[in-house]
Structure formats: C-alpha cells, structure tokens
Amino acid sequence: MSVAADVAVPGAPRLTVGAQAALITALVGALCLALEPMAPWLGAWPKTWVLPMTDWVGTGVSWLLDWIKPVARLFSDIMVYPMGWANTVLNATPWPMVIGLVTALGWYLGGLSMAALAFVGLGLVLASGYWHEGMNTLALVAVSVPLALVVGGGIGILANEVPRLKGAVQAVLDVMQTVPTFAYLTPLLLLFGFGPVVGLIASAIYAAPPMARNVMLGLERVEAEIKEAAIMSGGTRFQQLFQVEIPSASKQIMVGFNQCLMAALSMVIIAAVIGGFNDIGWEVLLTMRKAQFGPSLLAGMVIVIFAVVIDRMSAVLATERKRYDLRVVWAVLAFAVAFTVLFWSSLPGASEVAMLDGVAESVDRGLTRFTQTNGVALEALKNNTLYYVLLPLRIGLDQAVLPFTWGFMWTPAMSAWVFGLGAGLGLLLAWRGNLTGGIVTMILFGMIETGVTNLPWPFVLTGAAALGYVAGGRRLAILVVVLLGTILLSGLWDRALLSLYLCGASVFACAVVGGAIGVASAIWTPVWRVVRPICDMLQTIPLFVFLIPVLMLFQIGEFSAFLAICAYAVVPMIRYTRHGLVDTPEEMMEAAISSGATDWQILRDVRAPYAAPTILLGLNQTILYAFSMLVIAALIGTTGLGQSIYLALGQADVGLGISAGAAMAILALIADRLVQGFAEERRKALGL
C-alpha cells in the first residue's frame, strides 16, 4: 500500500479532504499490517489494557436501582390492578362481543374495508385457538399505551414550553431510540422482578419517545401566525396551548399515537422473552424452541393480525377522514349482543375453537417434507453464502479459505496477489483521476484479506475518524474516536466488531438488493404495485415474527440471523430509493428531456444525483433497522453484542446488559451521524 503514497505525493497540495482522509487511513492500515508481527498489541487490544468498566457500570447501576427499588416496587404493585382489570375485561367479554366491538370501531374509523379487516382479522385469531393468549397481549398494550401517551405527551409539551430543555430532551430521545430493546429489560428486571409488569413498563418506556417526538414536532410546526392569532385573541398560555396549538397539531400527534401503539405492541411481544405471562409472544417463543413451526407460524400470524389491524385503524386517525354512518355502528353492536345472548349456551369457549390446528399440523408436515426434499439446495445456499461471503468478510480470506471450504489452502503468495490486484485497481482509478476512489479500493481489498473482526484497532479508529472528518468535520471525528475508544477500553471490542461485521454484511446486501428494487419500482409502476404492499407488511410486522420463517428453513445460526436482518432492514432502502428517484422535480425532468437525454441518461445524470441525499437517508434507516434487528436475532444465534445483551438478560447481569446495550447504541449512533453527515453534505451541494 505504500505505492499509493508514492503516487499521491507529487499532487499533495491538490489533495481533496476525502483523498487525504483515505490516504491517512491506508497508511495506518499498512503500518499496522507491517508491524503487527513485532507488536501484537497493534492487532488486538491487549486484555491487560481493558478497564473493568462493565463491573463499574454494574455496581453503579445496581446501587442506583437499589435506591429506587422501593418506589418501583410500589409502582409495580399499583400497576397490577389496571393490568388485572384489562385482562379480566378482555378475557371475560364473550368473543362475539369483542369481535363485534372491534368491527364496529373499524366501520366508524374507516368504513366497510376497515370493518372487514377487523372482522376477518379477529375471526382468524379466534380460529387459531390463541384467543386468550392474544387477549393477554392486548391487555398489556391497553395498559402500557395510555401510560406511554401520558408520559410521552407530557415530555413533548414540557419540551415545547421550556425551550431550554428541548436540546436535552431531543438528545435523550435519540439515545433511547438507538438503545436496543433487550437492553431495557435487564435493569427493569432488577427493579420490578420477574413478571408481566416488566413487559408493561418496558413497552411504556419504549413507546413513549415516538409520542414525545411527534408532539414536539407537531407543536413546533403549528404555523407562527396561528400561534400569534391565539395570542392576539387574548388567550392565556393555557388556552393557547390546549384550545389552539394542540388541536392544530392533532394530525402529527395522531401519527405519534400510531407509532406509540406499534412500538408498545412490538415491545410487549419482545418482553415475552422473560416469560411469566401467558401471552402470544411467549407462545411463539415456546413453539419455536420446540421446533413446532406450524403452531409457531399460527401464533406469529396472530401477532401480525394485531399489528396490521391496530396500525391501519390508528393510521386513519392521522388523515382527513370521512364520517361514516353511526347507525351501522349500533347495528353491528346490536347484532353482536343478540348473537351472544341467543347462542350463549351453545357457543364454544374461545380457546376451544382452534379450527386451524389441522392447518398448523399440515403446515408442519409440509414443511418437514419441503426441507427434506430441498434440504440439499437449502443447505447449499446457506453454506455457499457462509463460506464464500460471510466467513471471508468476518475472518478474512487468509483464514476463511481452507481445503474444507474452498477446496485449496490459502498461501501468503495469494495474499500478495490480492494486495497486488487491489493496488493495481486502485492505481488505475487514481490514474483515471479518481484518487479517493483508488485509495478506498485498496483499503477495501486489504479489509477483505484481513477480515472485519481481525482489523487492527488503530486502523478502525483512524478509518472511523477519517470518515467522521469528511462527513462532519473535526467535531464529529473527535466524537467518533471518543465513543469507539470507550468500547475499546471496556473490553467489548471483539464483540462490537462481530456485530459490526454482521450488520455491515446485511446492510451491504440490503443496499444492493433494496437499491435495485427501489430503482425498478421507480422506473416501472407495476413493480411498485407489487412491492409496496410487501413493504407495508414488512414494516408492520413486529421484529420477532421475522425469526419464524428463517428458522424454519435454515435452523439456528448466523445465516438465519443475516436473512432476518436483511428482510427487516431492506424496506427503508427500497422506499427511500424509489421516493428519491420519483421525487425529481418535473421541471428538471422536462429540462433533461428537452435537452435530448434518453431515459437511461436522465436516470443516471438527473434523477440519481438529485435522489442521492434521500437515498443516503434510506441507507441510514437501513443501518438503524439492522442494528435493532441484530439484537432480536440473538435469539436465533448470533455472536457479538446482541448475544451479550441476551445472555445478560438471562443472568440478570445488569452491568454487562447495559454496557453491551450502550456499545450497540454507540455503533448505531456513529453510523447514524456519519451517514447523516454525508447526506447533509450532498443536500448542501445540491442547494436543497
């Protein structure tokens, strides 16, 4: 890699910031590689340099938790009552009444289609035989959502009223959204003990930030003149806020309500991991562990139904909606009551319906047959991806290439060839005028040779700092180094790199596949018509459910985790890519057409550059999605931070849980800031 330096020096004064950053990174990488045999501490951070931060965090947090435990326990004792009530009400109400009520609500909110959705959805839940488990989950949501609404709304209003708090609140909300879901659970477990209350609190905590965010955003976006009109009308601050500003912001607040509901549902299901409550998430987990995929799919379907029904119904609130005839509501309710009363004695119990058990069994059988007949193909797909893509990326070509996997042994000469190829390509690019691209190519070749988890830490720090400097200047570079340094010192570095590798691989796959699908959807409307409902669906499904199908086909392991992450994280990439491309202003398109550009030229020269900032934002979302799924995927076997968090939960090790959670949040935060920085820079360059 020293060749690069020779080439670049003559042109040194003309180097761009990007080229300089890439050059320094390449140099540090080359140095580390060269010196590692003499100074092994350059490769792996020595164990003796690790500070026992995890223990400190554990001690500190435990002390803090002990201190607030009495209050927490009191709170949990109080919360038992509303939970009990919600449970009793939902479970004791005859199922025809529940179905009737939800159907009537569906009609009231969205007319016939919504009523049909509600009716068919709940009908399926009943038929699945998981009615009571489902109602238990809903009961948790029903209690945690009001809690989250009050807390989130309160925080939002407070931040709006006291501008000095706004920055701090914003920062806390940012952090709360990057901290992985499982990481919440460990300290809560210590505080509240085992039991459903933990799930309740966790879901309330998890669901409050979107509400707070949307309330803040909504209030902020109320037109200045509307606020002024309220002042000039002589309203007191209280009147201004509650009679004018909050109603004016109602649409945005309803978006918050929708997100709050979905977050609560998602978290309630994840919280089932700690058990103690006979709910639908627990059912999925149980059946999954027993490898009963039919029932597990059935239970997963119940979750999906809840998610879809709740999402679609509450999303209607945030739109301009029509009024539907109230008489239909009464008619549906009357019918439900009549039905219940007339057939009371002959009605089967909700859990006895279970009409789909046969289906579940046949699914199970069919699946077994499918995996048996296609076992070779599935196995081949899995192994090929593992051996030829994931493993080299993880530990490098020099270790991944073995006679057992690739059919031959890796030799130092081959390493030289790889480096040579990289250097050649890099030089070619540099010679064609793209110096930065050339150096980055060399760096990438070096990384494939070494493997992400074997990267020397000085190289990672320099590389991240260089990216930070290019994306957001000195401050971002320093922030990145300090944050990564904390992980390094805490001894979680190896695990962080493992997480980074899996995340990176999935994000890369998502970027390629999602980008391609996004482009296709932007060009051909029929494609979008097919892709769109799939995207909607994937975004509504709680994370947990993604695990079921991959587990069925590919068993526990890294490849399954990889697939689950990709399935979940690909959606924003598709959406943003399409949106960015479709969003090109009509005038620019017309200008290009009248200049005589072909469709392909327009796409390449006009639409793609214009869409770049939007696509980068999509990539950013994809990264964040990948990180949040990474932790859930720990359930089906990943290594790295996700696994640590999950283990910590099992052992109630609050120090490890919080530290690993924080490390994960740090990685997500850094990725977020870097990509946002690049997006911002692009936007500025385009004058947007």
Add this chain to the structure above:
Amino acid sequence: MSTSDTPAIACRNLWQVFGPSADKALTEALARSGGDTNAAAADLRALGYIPAVQDASFEVREGELFVIMGLSGSGKSTLVRCISQLLPGTGGEIRIDGENVVGASKQKLTELRRRKLGMVFQHFGLFPHMTVAENVAYPLKVQGVGRKERRARAQEVISLVGLDGREESFPRQLSGGQRQRVGIARSLAVNPDIWFLDEPFSALDPLIRRQLQDEFLRIQGSLRKSIVFITHDIAEALKLADRIAIMRDGKIVQIGTPTEIVLQPVDDYVREFSKDVAKGRHARVASVMQAGDGTRGPDDPGLTTSMTLDAALARCMELYQPVPVRDASGAIVGTVNPSDLAAALQVDDA
C-alpha cells in the same frame, strides 16, 4: 380614557435587535457610538446581531390609517409585532392610548389584547380545527363570554365582512379571499380600538385584492379604527393610507401623506418606489397650487384642492393661463398654472 389629542399609538426610539442578550448589546452599542443610531446598528451587525428595527419613532393618531411600507426584510413585520407586543422590543417606548406597554405584565397585555387590539395576518392564521363561526368567536370565548352572546356578536361581524351562510364551514373549505374575510371578522370580534393588519391582502390574487381593499375602506369608513397597516405594495399604500411610513433596513426613512411621498421623496430609495407610480392618480391639486388670489386668466375649469392631478389636467388640457382653485366650500383659495400640473406628472429620471 384618552383624550382626542393623545395619539392612539406612539413609538419613541423603538429598537428590536435579535441575538443573545440583545438588550445589553444594544445599550452598549449606543453608549459606544455616543447615540449615533446608524453607527450603533452597524456595530451590532458586525457583532452578529440583527437590528431588525432601528430607532423607529412615529405616532398613529386616533382614527388614522397609518401604512408601513417596505420591501421584504425591511423590518416592517417586526415593527408591527413590536407594537402588538408579539415581540418584546429591545429598546425604546411604545405607548398605546398613552400607556407604555414595553415591559408590561403578562396579565396586562392579555387584558389589552382582549379589549383594545385586533390583528389580521398575511396567511390568515385561522385555526384549522374550528369553523368560521368558532374562529370568529374565539377572542370572545377566551374572555369567558357566554356561548349565545358570542355567537350573536360573531354573526354580526361575519355579516359585516359578507360571509353570511359560511358560518359552519371550515377554513380549508374556503377560498383565499374568504379566509381573509374570516381573519378580518375575527380581529373585529372584540370591537378593538386599534387594528393591526400585517400584509393582509398580499397572499391574494390581484382581483380579489382590489375587491378586499375597497371593502376594507368601506368597513374603515364606518368604524374609524386607529390602524397600522403593513404592505410591500406602494400602490396599495397610496390607495389606502392617510399617512405612510417607508422602511428600509430596519429604519423609517420617510413619513408622509401619499402626496408627499410621491412628490417629495426624501431620497433615491423612496423615489425609486414612486417612480412607477402614476403620480397624477395620487397627488392632489393642493400640492402644486399657489395659495392666495394671484393673477389668473379668464378660464375657470372648476378645479378643487382635493382633485387628483390627473383629473385637474384633464380639465385644462387646452388652457395656458393660471386658473382658480376652490376648496370644499367653493371659495377660491389659490391658483394653479396648467403647465405646473403637467410638470408635476413628469417621471424623474433619477
């Protein structure tokens, strides 16, 4: 209560500076420049502050229609927000009916707004979740006026602005012109003495704008409010104003009647504005008349002091000798030479 010679609004040395602890920065800048306001403003700008209003002093008399005119960014909207105390004002004094409102307590300001002030906004500022009637009645609602009473009063002002029959509509169902009528009705609901209008017609298309201007003049003709009217349109200013204040970069550069602005601009900036204006439509005969019963020819085309130059010139197209000018009562108060009329219409090529 105010006596007739107390101005409705009096501003003295009013400043609005944006930036961290602007009060202190302004005091210091004024001290450094020894009271030279231009130097102080330049000083503040150099320090990164934005002096949006600089040392504004003017009075609005009772029943007067006072127009503040300027290009965007000249500080006119900031100025009206200072007077209505939507912005605190960094320095100086604002008296409304003789009472200083700078630094007044919250309750006092609320009280003032409930009784005396009304405001109309450029983009209407209507509450999207309330019907027309609810929007108009809102200023009464916050005071605790009963439902029946406020409904009746709202109906009155809705009729005044010609929106009968649209009471139950929501703002989104109305056209721009209708929306601004609601804005006007709402601002009149408490029957305020002082009426602020911040570019009320700028967001409307030209035809509707003219229609609303005429209606505004009709309403003002019967209500005689003390008005501060903001606009960036010189034609609108000349059409509506009793007096005009022209603003530039936060400073008031000239205050005068429409005729004065058109015929005696103080500097090139003001002249630039009036350049495209058909002066004959706005300047009056009085401005070019020689007072007294001077020498005059035999013709008497019947000119009066309040006639526009255009109208006067039309009557003496073929006359060369000075002609008499009468006042409203018909008495001869002066003479005017037809050639002076023509000269006054000349567009100056400054």
